Amino acid sequence: MDEDTPMGLSEDLERIALQEKELVLPRLDAAIAWDLGSRLRTMAAERGLPIVIDVRRFGQPLFYAAMDETNPDNAEWVRRKSNVVARFYRSSYAVGLREKQKGQTICESQGLPLADYATHGGSFPLNVTGAGVVGSVTVSGLPMRDDHELVIEALCAVLGRDYAQLKLPPE
16 A cells, blocks of 8 residues: 555554554664664665765764765765654654655654754664664665664674564555
């Protein structure tokens, strides 16, 4: 179903809420950040994806990589999308879909500047058992749904989860 239809938005929001609930790390340290970031980089290299990858604790970058054919705009998108996760502790894609359901932008509903916040898919909260959301993993360079799904696929691999059970439904 198309994500622009109300049913598609609702289905995607429900699945993203499940992803946010289920994809919880035991901790977020340099080793886990390296594993997650390296896995994303390997996936990008194998698939020829022109993406930028960022894994961070809020206020502290832990992993960053830029693939060929990316540019400074991708780094800016990473910054803006990860700001959404830091502000709302939700996936940037979920925040954007919720705004779309309401027929608003984050600027209209929250008074946040679009220069600093982007509600496009690709940034996902890093939730740690017993601590809550402490950081984010962000990808930029693909269509927003694809950015989001690449992050989910990598998190599933790192956590030993079945990606088929958590991926978004077909468009």
